[in-house]
Amino acid sequence: MFCYQCEQTMRTDTLDGCATDKGVCGKDANTSDLQDILIYQIKGIAQYAQLARSIGVIDRAVDDFIQYGFFTTLTNVNFTATRFVNMVQEAARIRDSIKAQYAAAATAQGKPIEEPTGPAQFQPAADMDSILKQESVAVVNKDHELVGEDVNGLRVLITYGMKGVCAYSHHARMLGYQEDEIDAEVERILAYLTTNPTDIEDLLTQALSAGHLNLKVMDLLDRANNGTFGDQEITQVRVTPVAGKAILVSGHDLHDLAQILEQTKDQGINVYTHGEMLPAHAYPGLKKYSHLVGNFGGAWQDQQREFANFPGAIILTSNCIIEPAKIYRQRIFTTGPVGWPGVRHIDNGNYAPLIQAAKALPGFKQDEEAKTITTGFGHKTVLGVADKVVDAVKSGAIEHFFVIGGCDGAKPGRNYYTELADKTPSNTIMLTLGCAKYRFNQNEYGDIGGIPRLLDMGQCNDAHSAIKVAAALANAFECGVNDLPLSLMISWFEQKATAVLLSMLASGVKGIHLGPSLPPYLTPNLLAVLSERFDLRVNHSPAEDLQTALGRAVA
Structure with a gap:
């Protein structure tokens, strides 16, 4: 196995990645290899689905499988090798189904039938042991010695970002929200990866395309959640x-x-x-x-x-x-x-x-003393008091905004976010989202003129809310988002976070602090490019980063 899709990846002097019999997450080599094969097959399905769509054939069940299948391969989702054997076999049937639909429609329309190469032609073996022997075609770093670590890193950045995109899209689909435009773009980007691209600029462009796509998906999921269950309330x-x-x-x-x-x-x-x-x-x-x-x-x-x-x-x-x-x-x-x-x-x-x-089971025998925390500060809630927020900024009551959140993890260094939150001055507002908020969301930070200093905006996909709030504030102050007194201190862990990062970069957001350590597939050269173009920053100490954000030392 070889896997380096999450922040807990093994890091050594010679290799960044889990390449043993078991990854740090607990995923064994068989499951890891089967997941690689499934991803490879899904890209092949996308090749035929894109061709079919180009002549008017759309099979929603195919798109369901593509996005669900990608979701199953995220970090800490599915560790059951036998289920992946079944999905590998199902992927072949799905591919053959959309292939047949495409061929029939092309013939009926008098158009030539194209035969894509690569993943579209993969035929899985009949049993687990035989399938595992086919893994060499699908391993994520198979071409790194040929194309270099930078190209390989960008390819997997897109692949891992698409895993997050598909996960969010699947959540929306479960609530009955789906858009053909999104499904088509998923197919296009996955099919693009089957061309084995090597141009750095083109790969960067496609990575940002995945970010733009995720913005649409997070907006769809926001509409799905609010449309199904009502707008969030404090x-x-x-x-x-x-x-x-x-x-x-x-x-x-x-x-x-x-x-x-x-x-x-x-x-x-x-x-x-x-x-x-x-x-x-x-x-x-x-x-x-x-x-x-x-x-x-x-x-x-x-x-x-x-x-x-x-x-x-x-x-x-x-x-x-x-x-x-x-x-x-x-x-x-x-x-x-x-x-x-x-x-x-x-x-x-x-x-x-x-x-x-x-x-x-026994359940809880008695009540414990009641304690509460507050949630429900989605973009509609926050924008409902936007006038008060704007007035507080203009009056100087609010000096700065911090987005502190993202995906949490177990590795050392994540106490950075607790210390950062605790050190933020009393005239600043913190927006938090994702499970990283559990590092500090039971601490008491008070309020500014009735506006709580800590606003829980929701799940990791609710980064969409933070972007909406930032855009609204920028509009109110007639400036760009990057001109706002706003700092993003984002905790990165897995592929949903990768998709959110790409969305922020695609939105033109600069100066993001990403930590506690950077994705191993972001090579020094790629990091240099992202730092130059987007001012992507590595965490230092909370005191140093607060001083950078505020332009002054913080006690």
């Missing part, structure tokens, strides 16, 4: 347990949470959110369920300890799962793209096994 969320039977819902997918809430209604079971599900409490269509009682725990990397202390049933709806400890392995479930060997999987929307497990 909400106090309980973070201490309530007596009773319990289910813990982790991951990102609001559609799955809604189904679970509906199926547990009047069942005498309390539902808690975990990780990136915290913002669900801000949506009227979800918080209307009185048995959605609070949030339990924090970010994904603490789940082994937190899940062990949760006395009920647990379900993962998307990333990030890590190896379940024995103490809770028999009461954890997965659904959607998630999987772990030996863990029960629910794939039909019927959560009866989860509910039965919750009823059989």
Whole structure:
């Protein structure tokens, strides 16, 4: 195996990447290699889907598979090798289906039938052992000695960014929101990668295209969430347990949470959110369920300890799962793209096994003292008080804005974000999103004229909200986003974060601080280019970075 798609990647003097029998995330070599093969096949499906679309043939089931398949390969999503064997076989059938549709339509229209090469022609073997012997065509760094690390790095930057794009798009699709324009661009970019591009400028252009695409996808997901569950409202969320039977819902997918809430209604079971599900409490269509009682725990990397202390049933709806400890392995479930060997999987929307497990478990014996945190500061909420924010800036009450958030992780150095938040001056506002907020979101920062200093904007995909707020402020002050008193201190971890970074760069945002360490596929040469064009910055100390942002020392 060779994998370097996430921040926890092994780094040595000779190699940046997990290239042993098991990655740091717990993914074994077989699963890693099967994921590479699946990605290779999906690019081949995109080749035929693009040709078919060019003559008017669109198969939405093909696009569903492309985006779901990419999602399953994100860090900490699916570790079940046998499921990937099935998906590899299914990918071949999907490819043959769209190929046949394309050929029939071309013949009917009197047009020549094109035969794309590369991934489009891949034929998987019949069993796992034989499929694994085919992995050499699909490994992500197979051409690096031929084309160089810079070209290879840009190719995988696009591939990994597209994984994030497809994950966000899948969440929207689950709520019935889909756009042909988005699906077509997904196909185009994936098909582009099959041409083995080598031109650095062209690759950079395509990387920014992936960023523009992700902006459209995040906007679609925002409309899907708000259109389905109502606009976010400022909400106090309980973070201490309530007596009773319990289910813990982790991951990102609001559609799955809604189904679970509906199926547990009047069942005498309390539902808690975990990780990136915290913002669900801000949506009227979800918080209307009185048995959605609070949030339990924090970010994904603490789940082994937190899940062990949760006395009920647990379900993962998307990333990030890590190896379940024995103490809770028999009461954890997965659904959607998630999987772990030996863990029960629910794939039909019927959560009866989860509910039965919750009823059989003790739950919380008593209430704990009520404590709350606040969420619900989506772009519509913040822009609803934009006039007060603008006045506060003009009066000097607000000196600066900081976006502090992103994807959290377990490696040392991430206390940077806690220290940074705690050191921000009392006349500054912090916008936070993603699971990195758990580093500091229970700290008290006060308010400025009734505006809380810490505004939780939601999940990692709600970077879209931060961009909208920044654009609105720039419009109010008749300046560019980069002229605002605004600094972005972004915690990078996995491929959704890669997609968000590309979106910010595509939006022309400059001066982003990215950390705590940079993606290993961003070579020194690529980093130099991004630093020159976008002022992309590496974290220093919180005090140094605050001084850079504010132009003065901070105590």
